[in-house]
Amino acid sequence: MTEASCRRVAVTGVGLVNPFGGDTQDFFARLMRGESAVNLYHHPASPSPLAQPAVSCPYFDAEVVLGRPLAAVTDRYSQLGVAAAFTAWDDAGLPRQGGGSDEFGVSWGTGVGGTLTFEKGYTDFYVHNKDRAHPLSVVLAMNNAAASHVAISLGLGSACLSYSVACASSAVAIGEAMRRIQAGESQLVVAGGSEAPLSFSVMRAWESMRVVAQGNAETAYRACRPFQAGRTGLVLGEGGAALILEDWDHAVARGARIYCELAGYGQSCDHTHLVKPDAYGQTRAMKLALREAGLDPAEVGYVNAHGTATREGDPTEIEALRQIFGAHAASLLVSATKSMHGHLLGATGAMEALITVLALARGEVPPTAHLEEVAADCQGVHHVMGTGLHDVPLRAALSNSFAFGGSNAVLAFKAVA
Numbered sequence: 001m002t003e004a005s006c007r008r009v010a011v012t013g014v015g016l017v018n019p020f021g022g023d024t025q026d027f028f029a030r031l032m033r034g035e036s037a038v039n040l041y042h043h044p045a046s047p048s049p050l051a052q053p054a055v056s057c058p059y060f061d062a063e064v065v066l067g068r069p070l071a072a073v074t075d076r077y078s079q080l081g082v083a084a085a086f087t088a089w090d091d092a093g094l095p096r097q098g099g100g101s102d103e104f105g106v107s108w109g110t111g112v113g114g115t116l117t118f119e120k121g122y123t124d125f126y127v128h129n130k131d132r133a134h135p136l137s138v139v140l141a142m143n144n145a146a147a148s149h150v151a152i153s154l155g156l157g158s159a160c161l162s163y164s165v166a167c168a169s170s171a172v173a174i175g176e177a178m179r180r181i182q183a184g185e186s187q188l189v190v191a192g193g194s195e196a197p198l199s200f201s202v203m204r205a206w207e208s209m210r211v212v213a214q215g216n217a218e219t220a221y222r223a224c225r226p227f228q229a230g231r232t233g234l235v236l237g238e239g240g241a242a243l244i245l246e247d248w249d250h251a252v253a254r255g256a257r258i259y260c261e262l263a264g265y266g267q268s269c270d271h272t273h274l275v276k277p278d279a280y281g282q283t284r285a286m287k288l289a290l291r292e293a294g295l296d297p298a299e300v301g302y303v304n305a306h307g308t309a310t311r312e313g314d315p316t317e318i319e320a321l322r323q324i325f326g327a328h329a330a331s332l333l334v335s336a337t338k339s340m341h342g343h344l345l346g347a348t349g350a351m352e353a354l355i356t357v358l359a360l361a362r363g364e365v366p367p368t369a370h371l372e373e374v375a376a377d378c379q380g381v382h383h384v385m386g387t388g389l390h391d392v393p394l395r396a397a398l399s400n401s402f403a404f405g406g407s408n409a410v411l412a413f414k415a416v417a
Contacts, residue, residue, distance in 0.1 A: 009178045010251040011259040011413070013094070013244030014354050015087025017080045017194075019237065019341065021059030024087070028358050031366040032388035036340045038235050040220040043200050045123070052207060053215045053223035054198060055237030055342030073136060074149060075114035076238070080347075081146035081194030082153060084240035088190065089154060092244040093256060100155025105186040106147045107161050107177035109169030109193035111346030112202060114141030119199040146194050146240075158186040164346065167306075169193055170241070171349025171401035171409035175265035177245050187250045192242030192354075193347035206236060211310050222370040224343075226307035226336035227314050227378040234308040237342025241350035243357065259361040263396075264293030264412030275404050277313050282320035285408035286398065290324075293412040295396050298328045300412075302365050302397040303381075304356045307336025308343055315377035317400065322380045333392070335384040339369040349401035353411050356399040360415050365389045 018027045019037035030037075041054035062071035062079040065086075071079060085106075089096070117140040124130040139145060144162035151160040159180065163173045170193025177191035197203075206212050213233040215223035224235045243262075251258055266288030270281035290297060306317055314336075322329045337355055344351055359365050367384040374383055399411045 007182050007184060008248035009181050009262045010246045010248045011243050011262055011357050012246045012251050012256040013088040013092025014259065014357060015084045015089070015091055016241040016351065016354055017057055017060050017083045017239050019055050019057050019239065028355065031337055031340055031355065032364060034340070034367050034369040034387050036221040036369050038221050038223055038342060040215065040217045041198065043198070043203065045200065050200060050203060052203065053213055053220040053235045054203070055235060056198060057238055070149070075117045075140045075145060076196035077110060077114055077194050078146040078149055080196060080238065080240035081108065081192070082149050084192055084194060084242040085150040085190050088192070088242040088244050100157065101187070102157035103187040104156045105158030105160060105180065105189045106151045106156055107173040107189050107191040108147035108150065109163045109173035109346050109350065110143055110146060110195055111164060111166050111169050112195065112197050113143035113164070114145060115199045115202055116196055117141040119201055150190055154190070156190065165407045166403035166405050167345055167348055168401040168403035168407045168409040169346030169349065171353065171399065171411060172267065174243060174245070174350060174353055174411060175267060175409055178262050178265050181245055181247050188244065188246045190242055191245050192240065192350040194240030195344045195347040196238045197236055197345050198238055203236060213309060224309045224339045225370045226305070226309040226339055226368050227374055227383060228371050229373045229375040231309045231311065231314065231375065233310055234338065234343045237344045239341065239344050239351060240347055241354045243350070243354060258416055259357050260416055261414040262411065263414045264289040264295065266292070266410040268408045270406030270408065272406065274406070277316040277402055278406065279316050279320040279323065281406060282317060282402055282408050283323050285410040286320065286324045289398065289410040289412040293396065293414060295412060297325045300332065300396045300398055301392065301394040302333045302359055304352045304397070304399045305334050305336045306400045306402045307338055307368065309338070317402065318378045318380060329381050332381050333365050333384055333389065334381045335366055335368045337366055349399070349409060352401070353399045356397050356413055360394050360397045360413050363392050363394055365392050
């Protein structure tokens, strides 16, 4: 192993756009209280009635946050992503003007990219009988648009990369950014993901798979109940999240605040089924992350689970955790925060990595909201229920992301010694 590949990776900034509308600290505090952002979402442009539990970001105004010129040339998924990246950049103490570098890059994830732009185009053609698409349709909808706008806005001249690996997209983006820094190819990377999947067609498509939780105006807030007996499925959400990953020595030299260390990244492919999860594939990803981080399983105090509240996904992940952690599994703190912020598809890995970073840095672990009776097939770990735990002495934590297509990505974080 070369000296460059041994470089440590620091997390020096965090940023997000979240459904509660507040800053990162407010968001985490709400998660700790077990607050849910899930509502009964009425699609504003449905050709037929559509109302299902989902998570939107109603307080986000792209023109206010980004300015009218940038907002006018970006799809909502890019707007959410650039806003999250800006917040993380500021949080890391980096100047907006002149703070970029040819040694700094972008690594971004999205699952469905500019789906709102695509849907508007189809609607214009087939419903409104227009004969011409919006002239910016291609650059609005392309999956690398968010990363490109981040790079342009902040002056980042190193690699600008986009990953689309379904629900593991942004976790892969973060892991691959770590690899670039370890190899000395970038000093700093803005890594994360964004998603705006609340289009009529996407929502209908997920509904047709029969994995989306149901609810009415009174019950929607608790529709997503990972690991719960009688759980009925996931809820879709929109948002963006970003981490500033930095060469450790570079971060120390500039006096940056370091939240924690990104110490390990494991990736595997189930190669068994397109949508059915496989515990063996998940255990391999966790083993790789732990091995690279130099962690014994007993040193890990918390896992932010992928936990989608699906009937097959939840018990498969718990089985994988039992296999990896053995006797330690019974005391391993586990929570699935999708119960509160929803499933952001390609952005969910970044959102949950950010939550894991804050949990580790603050010694606080958020709960799985609405979990009252752990299902028989989801037992064997210490589920955090009700409200979050405070004053938890965490040394290390994992963030799990498992995707359709069989792609598994696990990020291992270590507390600052």
